[in-house]
Amino acid sequence: MTQPHPAPPAAGVHSFDDFTRLREVVVGRGDHYTEHDADISWRLFYFENVAPHLAAGQRQLSVPQQIVDELNEDVAAFADALAGCGVRVLRPCAAGKDVRVSSPWWSSGATPPLNVRDNAIILGETIVETAPHIRGRVFENDHLKPHFVRYFEQGANWLSMPRPALAAGSLDTAYFDRQGIDVTAAMAGEDALPIDGLGLEMVFDGAQCVRLGRDVLVNVANHNHELAYRWLTRNFPGLRLHRLPGIADNHVDSIVVPLRPGLILLRSPHYLQFLPEAMHGWEAIYPPPSTVAEQDYTEFGFVIPTASRYIDINVLSIDENTVVVNSLYPELIELLEQRGFTVVPVRHRHRRLFGGGHHCFTLDTVRDGGLEDYLSA
Numbered sequence: 001m002t003q004p005h006p007a008p009p010a011a012g013v014h015s016f017d018d019f020t021r022l023r024e025v026v027v028g029r030g031d032h033y034t035e036h037d038a039d040i041s042w043r044l045f046y047f048e049n050v051a052p053h054l055a056a057g058q059r060q061l062s063v064p065q066q067i068v069d070e071l072n073e074d075v076a077a078f079a080d081a082l083a084g085c086g087v088r089v090l091r092p093c094a095a096g097k098d099v100r101v102s103s104p105w106w107s108s109g110a111t112p113p114l115n116v117r118d119n120a121i122i123l124g125e126t127i128v129e130t131a132p133h134i135r136g137r138v139f140e141n142d143h144l145k146p147h148f149v150r151y152f153e154q155g156a157n158w159l160s161m162p163r164p165a166l167a168a169g170s171l172d173t174a175y176f177d178r179q180g181i182d183v184t185a186a187m188a189g190e191d192a193l194p195i196d197g198l199g200l201e202m203v204f205d206g207a208q209c210v211r212l213g214r215d216v217l218v219n220v221a222n223h224n225h226e227l228a229y230r231w232l233t234r235n236f237p238g239l240r241l242h243r244l245p246g247i248a249d250n251h252v253d254s255i256v257v258p259l260r261p262g263l264i265l266l267r268s269p270h271y272l273q274f275l276p277e278a279m280h281g282w283e284a285i286y287p288p289p290s291t292v293a294e295q296d297y298t299e300f301g302f303v304i305p306t307a308s309r310y311i312d313i314n315v316l317s318i319d320e321n322t323v324v325v326n327s328l329y330p331e332l333i334e335l336l337e338q339r340g341f342t343v344v345p346v347r348h349r350h351r352r353l354f355g356g357g358h359h360c361f362t363l364d365t366v367r368d369g370g371l372e373d374y375l376s377a
């Protein structure tokens with residue numbers, strides 16, 4: 001587990017999958033994450049998790065400082081654990097307090113760079129900045145730019161999907177419409193301006209992809225994503241992209257988590273049918289029920305969950321035999337140990353409150369694996 005760091009790869013960035021030996025990783029930070037700005041873009045993104053809790057028009061949702069401090073304690077321990085496994089850990093610069101971001105069409109509260117999995121994806125030796133759905137996230141990658149510039153200087157390629165304007169009417173509700181879920185109440189109170197003739201834009205998060213060497217699974221749940229899927233196919237002709245047909249509203253890393261070639265952690269058997277044919281022969285393991293009681297937040301008053309109860313599936317692999325798992329999910333630890341994995345337990349107390357688990361908190365920029373063909377073995 002504590003192998004020495006090898007010479008850096010020629011391009012600086014080299015990351016084709018989620019499970020070969022991890023060498024270098026960006027770990028997000030939650031400094032000043034004391035508020036969610038529940039604008040329309042935020043409400044629609046987190047609709048499944050937040051709709052039952054939110055009153056119409058409710059906009060600034062504060063997170064108690066104690067919870068933010070505990071989050072940052074857990075994130076710091078996570079970064080230390082990765083360093084202890086011989087991984088080079090990079091951090092974004094810290095967000096400022098109460099930062100607002102504006103465009104000609106809207107204004108919103110900025111999201112700190114905690115879930116660095118979401119706004120960028122490493123595809124081989126290319127950094128791809130994706131096209132945020134949430135207005136407050138449009139400048140989030142700026143906190144990682146010192147690393148991106150350095151990687152570029154070392155030879156990495158660096159591309160950005162077109163930055164969406166996120167004007168009124170840019171976002172597609174088709175995923176919900178198909179299920180007969182009415183999101184009009186959540187969408188009421190839009191205060192952004194429209195752009196004449198714009199319509200639906202390319203909008204997509206890195207965490208909608210699952211990287212498997214030559215193959216990348218891409219969750220396409222609406223026309224915003226469809227445009228991004230086309231962008232990916234046009235820019236990465238050397239990769240085989242597989243469409244996951246709207247298996248989730250957006251991110252898939254609490255649903256489909258490859259642990260090594262041939263073995264996948266899957267939220268439930270329901271999702272098997274959506275995987276590419278070649279993965280039907282893979283063994284799937286399913287998350288056991290958790291017996292640890294969820295934290296009771298009543299003493300803090302109103303606290304809103306932005307992640308589902310499945311968020312602890314969101315594990316981070318150090319290599320094909322070593323996985324970081326939330327220590328508050330001993331049942332999953334036991335299951336993985338029975339399967340021969342070495343588990344690195346790391347506590348993540350407030351995993352439901354900040355939209356992400358250990359996988360979401362990271363952007364793995366260097367792993368050993370290459371353009372392997374795991375799907376035709």
Ligand SMILES: NC(=[NH2+])NCCC[C@H](N)C(=O)O
Nearest residue numbers: 207251254307308355356360
């Ligand atoms: N990269 C991420 N932020 N992933 C988090 C996915 C969380 C998922 N929406 C859930 O509720 O379980």
